[in-house]
Amino acid sequence: MVSLKRFTDEVLQSAIETPQPDPEGTMVVAPAVPVGARRIPREEHCLSRRQISSGALQVLNTLHQAGHQAYLVGGSVRDLLLGREPKDYDVATDARPEQVRKLFRRNARLIGRRFILVHVQFGPEIVEVATFRGQGESAEETSERSASGRILADNVYGSLEEDAGRRDFTANALYYNIADRSILDFADGLTDLQAGRLRMIGDPEQRYREDPVRMLRAVRFAAKLGFQMDAAVEAAIAPCRDLLLEVPSARLFEETIKLFLTGHAQSSFDLLRRTGLFAALFPQLDRVLDAADAESARELLRLALEGTDQRVLLGKSVTPAFLFAALLWSALQAQRQHLEAQDKPANVALQQAAAELLEESRGRVAIPRRFALPMREIWDLQPRFTRRGGRRPYALLAHPRFRAAFDFLLLRQQSGEFVDHPELAGLGTWWTEFQEADSEGRKALMEQARREDAAPEAPLGPLPSNGLRRRPRRRRRKPSRLARVPSAADDASGNGTTG
Template identity: 50%
Template sequence: MTENAISNPSQPLVVPRAEHGISRKDISPNALRVLYRLRDGGFNGYLVGGAVRDLLIGGHPKDFDVATDATPEQVKALFRNCRLIGRRFRLAHVVFGREIIEVATFRANSADDSDDRETGDDGRLLRDNVYGSIEDDAVRRDFTANALYYTVEDFSVRDYVGGYDDVRNRVLRLIGDPIERYREDPVRMLRAARLAAKLDFEIAPEAADPIPGMADLLSAAPPARLFDECLKMFLAGHAEKSFLKLEQLGLLAALFPETAKALATNRSGALRAMVVQALRNTDARIAADKPVTPAFLFAALLWPAYCRDLAVLQKQGVDPLVAQQRAADRVTLHQAQRIALPRRFSLPMQEIWLLQPRFGQRIRKRVFRLLAHPRFRAAFDFLELRASAAPEVAEDLAFWREAQNQAPEELAGRLAQKSPRREAGDEAGEEPGEDGEAASRAPRRRRRRRKPRDGGDATG
């Protein structure tokens, strides 16, 4: 990108159809309907943002956004299937069944005293409904790669900030001063990490260098928005790369402070290996078009924090069963202050954790009860995940893998031939919590001493 590209946006680079390679057959028919209807209504409309960027590199966008000089009210007048949303950014959603085409009016960087623009004391942008030209709209977008406009007038791509070259060079570059842009919206740091991981782009040095020192600004971001950003980051097929990028940019501690602390003190590296394997498995399931659940994802991401809290409580002498529930509640509560994890995900996440010690039990009644538990399959998959980084649970994994495939009578006979094995994790000298496994196994139950009967002795 050259300085000219931003200092003189009124002279755009126009890339003709023969050079950019974007074909209408790769664009959503509904997005094309919106563009043509806007044109027929006397307005200018452009396909913009990630869809244009992805089409240029041969991708297949799922979402198609449109930018126009029509106001939201004018868009609504053109489409009966339109609804207006938003306060911070007023948008029009044109609904075609399950597909929504988002239509935004060109916006401008206005004076700070405008009634339609509101910023917080820390520089965060709270409301911005100041409309402008396409040139204004291009300059106020976050990354140059997202500021490309495709038009159905002549099927060209318009570039006002140097984004076309950045996309070809696979570089992610912020528009404007990076420090100011991150202050306006700290979530842009996460977007930079996510897009770099998703697209295999390099973040330009001037955009990457300030991030570690500004990561704490994420604590002021709405927890619900951070949850949505996490879903985009970890449930879109590039979870492992996103995690590594968060580590590289110093953002992991800003998103998952307790997990980052646990990973830093885990000398064996087993906990980190397990988290990375979980993200790798998630990517593989998405690639195979298999379902994934945020509950299992967050169970893996927060497992190091849970193990660390559990080890601390056990060293304090807290009853093991009480310590397990208390550690689960603590981790969930602390994480919710940063990321708003809904109860429909946090409760199954805790169940997955609390079922782990029960895999060490071989008592007939408890074995059959665990097999019938509605969360058994998720908990077993989590045990399998733990075994990938902690070989000491391999015996439990082998037993339960066979138990699922045995007839009840066969399994009952097998259990009758074996006495309950000694619980792992009680061996002398083993430090609970060092690799997260000793602290998470079932505690060894002490044999209760029978009380003497009235009038008799203790041996009677």
């Protein structure tokens, strides 16, 4: 990668906030205002170049000096005007992707199929550069669409005015002009920002049909920014919800991650439920949550979402595996109980329910294998917390997924899932003490658990919390006198019998 060090002087020079006179003493002339745009001069807005990352500034300056139009656009402009730290920076330009790549050479790579973009990388920072999108009105430049109107391929280039018309929400159609430090507002987006209103550019239903993911984006922006969705934006969701079935399930997973793992999971969930979008993404879980006796399921989900938001706020790591394990746990339990009612063995019912649930999600929100496997481990370990005899607690403690499974157990207990099963109420406390105890303390805890399990009131039937039946203890067979004589290899490896 090319170092930013050689660009330092240029970036510092470009950070000056007022227009500079040229050698003849005249001021820099502001570019002509595009048709339909309102130009907000530098002195009338709060966005400063000093707030923009060095990488984004370098991309803007390089494009501008090469004779191209270059604008900071989208969420970065919106967030800076709201006093927030942008997560990333997007640049819009009239330069074609090949021209952008040529300007930045080894720092740039082309990505995307639906619309080709250029990622320009400076160290850990990636600046996304997009060529102005057009309306595709000519016969040779028509976007490829599905029967429902969804845009499938969109490599149609156009003017700045056309690009603004293709943006989804007014708050995302603000362009910061590197040439004169003004902001171009094509859809009264600054007024909507100040009012805390999320408004669509164009007819909301038509825009949803072009790209159904915009419904999820509406929820995400409203939750993230604390904005009120415009009445037309929300009303158009109901007739378009089923269009999400046309969206690739991998893309829906990515959008779901943005909804739930960026610090506003609880408010996103509330909006998804209110608009009916949660049922479109997780139909089986939505039915469970609507049941009258699902109080503990709703509470578990609330605790998981709030805990996720808290970890994001504190800068701690979050994993989709744990959150999705919590999201789908209640649906898993309902499916497991249904299978057990068909005389499936408890452990078989649990495994089959997990497989069926994940398979069903492939048609909605496809959970990648790298997250699905840890999810299933978290679920599979839950019944093992009730087995506290012999070497089993030590084996569970050594499991690589123990900590996540233990945290999940505490979440279940806190949600009230064990309220009708007093024999399980102290399970989380027992395992907490077992982790902290020394060798003698662990032996005492295991003896205590043995006495509790042997008590007459201990349940012998299926445990509603994990679906496992208590198995009778098997007698160890005495070794036959005709057993083979252990070899030297057995003695060396520790796998053979000893005389």
